[in-house]
Amino acid sequence: MSDLYAEVILPLPLHDAFTYQVPGHLExxxxxxxxxxxxxxxxxxxxxxVTALSSKKPENIDVKKIYEVLDEQPVVLSKNIKLWRWxxxxxxxxLGDVFKAALPGGLKLESKSKVFAVDDxxxxxxxxxxxxxLQQIGSENxxxxxxxxxxxxxxxxxxxxxxxxxxxxxxEEKINARYKPKTETFVKLHxxxxxxxxxxxxxxxxxxxxxxxxxxxxxxxxINAFKKDVLLSVSKKELLDGTGFTPAILKELVKKKLxxxxxxxxxxxxxxxxxxxxxxxxxxxxxxxxxxxxxASFEKKQVTLIHGITASGKxxxxxxxxxxxxxxGKQALYLVPEIALTTQIVRRLKNVFGKKVGIYHSxxxxxxxxxxxxxxxxxxxxxxxxxxxxxxxRSAIFMPFSKLGLVIVDEEHENSFKQFDPxxxxxxxxxxxxxxxxxxxxxxxxxxxxxxxxxxxxVNGKYGLVNLKKRHTNVELPExxxxxxxxxxxxxxxxxxxxxxxxxxxxxxxxxxxxxILFQNRRGYSPFVECFTCGWxxxxxxxxxxxxxxxxxxxxxxxxxxxxQQMPDSCDNCGSNEIKTRxxxxxxxxxELKPLFPNASLARMDLDTARSKTALEKIIQNLESRxxxxxxxxQMVTKGLDFEHVSVVxxxxxxxxxxxxxxxxxxxxxxxxxxxxxxxxxxxNRGKVVIQTSQPEHPLLNLIISQDYTSVxxxxxxxxxxxxxxxxxxxxxxxxxxxxxxxxxxxAIQLKQFLEKNNKLILLGxxxxxxxxxxxxxxxxxxxxxxKSLHLDNTKDFIIDCVSKTKHLxxxxxxxxxxxxxxx
DNA sequence: AGCACGCCGACT
DNA sequence: GTCGGCGTGCTC
Numbered sequence: 001m002s003d004l005y006a007e008v009i010l011p012l013p014l015h016d017a018f019t020y021q022v023p024g025h026l027e028x029x030x031x032x033x034x035x036x037x038x039x040x041x042x043x044x045x046x047x048x049x050v051t052a053l054s055s056k057k058p059e060n061i062d063v064k065k066i067y068e069v070l071d072e073q074p075v076v077l078s079k080n081i082k083l084w085r086w087x088x089x090x091x092x093x094x095l096g097d098v099f100k101a102a103l104p105g106g107l108k109l110e111s112k113s114k115v116f117a118v119d120d121x122x123x124x125x126x127x128x129x130x131x132x133x134l135q136q137i138g139s140e141n142x143x144x145x146x147x148x149x150x151x152x153x154x155x156x157x158x159x160x161x162x163x164x165x166x167x168x169x170x171x172e173e174k175i176n177a178r179y180k181p182k183t184e185t186f187v188k189l190h191x192x193x194x195x196x197x198x199x200x201x202x203x204x205x206x207x208x209x210x211x212x213x214x215x216x217x218x219x220x221x222x223i224n225a226f227k228k229d230v231l232l233s234v235s236k237k238e239l240l241d242g243t244g245f246t247p248a249i250l251k252e253l254v255k256k257k258l259x260x261x262x263x264x265x266x267x268x269x270x271x272x273x274x275x276x277x278x279x280x281x282x283x284x285x286x287x288x289x290x291x292x293x294x295x296a297s298f299e300k301k302q303v304t305l306i307h308g309i310t311a312s313g314k315x316x317x318x319x320x321x322x323x324x325x326x327x328x329g330k331q332a333l334y335l336v337p338e339i340a341l342t343t344q345i346v347r348r349l350k351n352v353f354g355k356k357v358g359i360y361h362s363x364x365x366x367x368x369x370x371x372x373x374x375x376x377x378x379x380x381x382x383x384x385x386x387x388x389x390x391x392x393x394r395s396a397i398f399m400p401f402s403k404l405g406l407v408i409v410d411e412e413h414e415n416s417f418k419q420f421d422p423x424x425x426x427x428x429x430x431x432x433x434x435x436x437x438x439x440x441x442x443x444x445x446x447x448x449x450x451x452x453x454x455x456x457x458x459v460n461g462k463y464g465l466v467n468l469k470k471r472h473t474n475v476e477l478p479e480x481x482x483x484x485x486x487x488x489x490x491x492x493x494x495x496x497x498x499x500x501x502x503x504x505x506x507x508x509x510x511x512x513x514x515x516x517i518l519f520q521n522r523r524g525y526s527p528f529v530e531c532f533t534c535g536w537x538x539x540x541x542x543x544x545x546x547x548x549x550x551x552x553x554x555x556x557x558x559x560x561x562x563x564x565q566q567m568p569d570s571c572d573n574c575g576s577n578e579i580k581t582r583x584x585x586x587x588x589x590x591x592e593l594k595p596l597f598p599n600a601s602l603a604r605m606d607l608d609t610a611r612s613k614t615a616l617e618k619i620i621q622n623l624e625s626r627x628x629x630x631x632x633x634x635q636m637v638t639k640g641l642d643f644e645h646v647s648v649v650x651x652x653x654x655x656x657x658x659x660x661x662x663x664x665x666x667x668x669x670x671x672x673x674x675x676x677x678x679x680x681x682x683x684x685n686r687g688k689v690v691i692q693t694s695q696p697e698h699p700l701l702n703l704i705i706s707q708d709y710t711s712v713x714x715x716x717x718x719x720x721x722x723x724x725x726x727x728x729x730x731x732x733x734x735x736x737x738x739x740x741x742x743x744x745x746x747x748a749i750q751l752k753q754f755l756e757k758n759n760k761l762i763l764l765g766x767x768x769x770x771x772x773x774x775x776x777x778x779x780x781x782x783x784x785x786x787x788k789s790l791h792l793d794n795t796k797d798f799i800i801d802c803v804s805k806t807k808h809l810x811x812x813x814x815x816x817x818x819x820x821x822x823x824x
Numbered sequence: 825a826g827c828a829c830g831c832c833g834a835c836t
Numbered sequence: 837g838t839c840g841g842c843g844t845g846c847t848c
Contacts (some may be wrong), residue, residue: 012825018848041847063848
């Protein structure tokens with residue numbers, strides 16, 4: 001009999017799969033896509049994922065055995081792993097990195113070392129430190145992590161090790177299941193009460209215990225005991241909550257053998273109680289036309305872009321498409337940027353598709369994520385119980401779909417689809433396209449301001465293109481005007497940060513009881529403070545940035561690492577007491593507008609005021625119900641706010657958008673301004689947008705005013721071609737990081753020298769990025785541009801090789817070098 | 825990522 | 837002479 005071997009991937013940044021032997025008793029349980037517990041290295045246990053089985057014994061390797069098979073059913077399908085492999089290859093990261101990103105936390109396990117005291121140490125000769133540690137370990141068996149936290153500086157690995165050597169403690173690796181099904185106490189009738197007659201008798205017996213009788217009666221009503229459709233049980237919580245009955249009364253009923261309590265597994269996911277599914281809205285003629293065009297386009301093209309202006313009702317078109325795919329028995333994935341996961345769209349989808357919809361995003365607990373994951377899996381075997389539609393943020397591309405038929409990426413231009421920091425640095429929009437290709441599912445990208453890469457693909461025929469140029473409410477697009485703040489400052493016409501144009505429009509709106517939205521891309525009170533006497537500016541001690549002043553908290557905060565300190569009373573440099581705030585953040589604007597609009601109610605929407613989901617919802621609700629007259633916000637206001645009574649939108653400082661040092665600056669500025677503008681629009685009165693700038697003659701502004709997407713696109717394409725940027729050239733960014741500045745400088749230059757050996761690559765840098773030091777780590781970037789005709793895999797392999805060579809040079813091993821493919 | 829192994833400076 | 841620092845490389 002030949003032995004069985006399993007290839008597994010570990011949740012570690014390792015390139016290769018590892019082979020383990022499957023012991024005989026596990027041969028019938030093991031399967032591809034199941035998780036197994038394996039030992040990797042000296043002691044650590046991990047949950048690894050089986051990707052292949054074979055009977056060939058690997059040569060020259062001392063294989064270890066699999067300890068345990070964790071799953072009864074595979075948690076990942078081979079077609080899902082296919083996408084993982086694609087991602088690892090394309091984004092130059094390891095399969096382990098992708099594995100870590102793909103599986104919900106609850107399905108990833110890692111061993112924790114548990115420490116037991118086995119000897120009180122009286123026999124052995126112990127140092128003072130060892131005795132102290134042994135006492136702390138005591139009789140409880142805590143994990144090493146816990147000990148470390150509890151003892152802080154008193155903890156030391158060497159002491160622990162010597163205790164181990166002296167046989168005073170035992171260390172054991174335990175793998176702990178992070179996912180535990182949630183259970184609740186349920187109550188049902190005692191099995192001895194077989195019919196209504198007995199029940200009635202028992203009820204009569206309780207004449208002298210009125211409360212118990214009442215509770216039993218209440219219980220019977222809850223389970224419909226007197227009607228036809230008798231429910232078997234009711235949860236204790238539902239039975240007692242808000243009734244005034246105490247658990248003690250219930251306990252008496254249990255004691256008298258009238259009811260019994262038991263534990264039952266429940267779902268953590270709150271289901272909408274509404275059972276009645278709302279029917280799908282009818283589309284207007286423009287939407288109908290767009291839908292037909294999309295369907296026709298899908299006949300020919302795998303991917304289609306719908307370019308629909310703000311408030312053109314794209315969501316309803318998506319719902320029609322999803323409905324269609326569900327009827328064909330397939331699954332649909334609906335991706336939205338993280339912030340767009342507001343209740344509005346969740347509610348709409350749940351109303352239409354009911355229990356078929358699952359929501360998946362980063363705010364869910366890892367336990368909740370596991371449950372949603374399971375329900376997507378279930379669709380394969382028990383479609384009626386599983387999720388057929390997933391509405392989610394970028395990580396939803398990893399869900400274990402078995403019969404995917406449609407992928408929708410809404411607001412496809414949003415850069416939050418791209419993951420920045422831990423690898424895999426993937427773009428979920430692009431991976432949605434790959435996912436579609438791999439599953440032969442149609443992909444629909446939607447945006448009012450498509451990314452230029454996508455639009456380029458659409459006009460070149462790689463993607464289908466459908467336009468939707470009418471707003472569904474028949475509201476016209478707003479009128480846009482440019483306000484010259486430089487001139488207004490000179491003439492002393494400014495009302496605080498408001499140009500006379502914007503001020504007047506806002507006054508007019510206030511008189512008509514209409515709302516205004518102001519956009520300023522800086523949170524806090526002022527982006528920096530400065531000593532009036534000597535010009536000293538407080539900087540973060542961990543990062544190369546000035547500290548932002550937050551007036552409400554009276555603190556200076558770093559927006560990169562979170563470092564925060566008290567606002568100083570005097571200058572650290574010269575001792576002067578005059579420290580002035582400089583520049584405007586949303587908080588300061590709110591402050592300054594209060595006296596200008598004394599009768600208006602102001603609200604602010606930024607990371608500080610909308611940290612929690614409920615806080616954000618409250619702000620949106622207040623705007624919806626018109627409790628808020630003027631909303632001041634950052635990026636956040638560009639998304640998902642469609643309000644009928646917003647008539648004025650102000651972009652307070654367009655300069656920093658236009659002058660941002662990035663090849664995509666104009667694209668971004670245009671998208672942002674158009675998106676914010678899209679919030680304006682009254683039924684009977686055209687909305688107004690004011691763009692405040694000190695360079696009113698900037699060529700981009702004229703194009704923005706005319707809302708001329710294609711002209712901006714064409715102009716930008718010329719520039720991108722000339723300067724060899726995407727979509728004409730491929731772009732890879734390499735970031736070298738180290739705590740020591742000299743090391744970064746040296747390693748970056750060494751890396752460049754390796755890269756220069758390929759003369760087909762165009763290299764920029766190494767240069768310090770905008771913020772050269774974050775969290776005590778210095779960084780330098782090298783940008784690589786290369787022609788699309790170059791062999792992609794070979795070029796990437798060459799780059800990976802250069803990185804690895806650089807890391808192996810002396811003293812570079814502690815350098816972190818990240819490869820970012822298609823950076824944003 | 826962890827963890828062991830190995831090679832150099834400050835202590836008994 | 838050893839203890840322990842970190843730099844280097846391997847883990848099925």
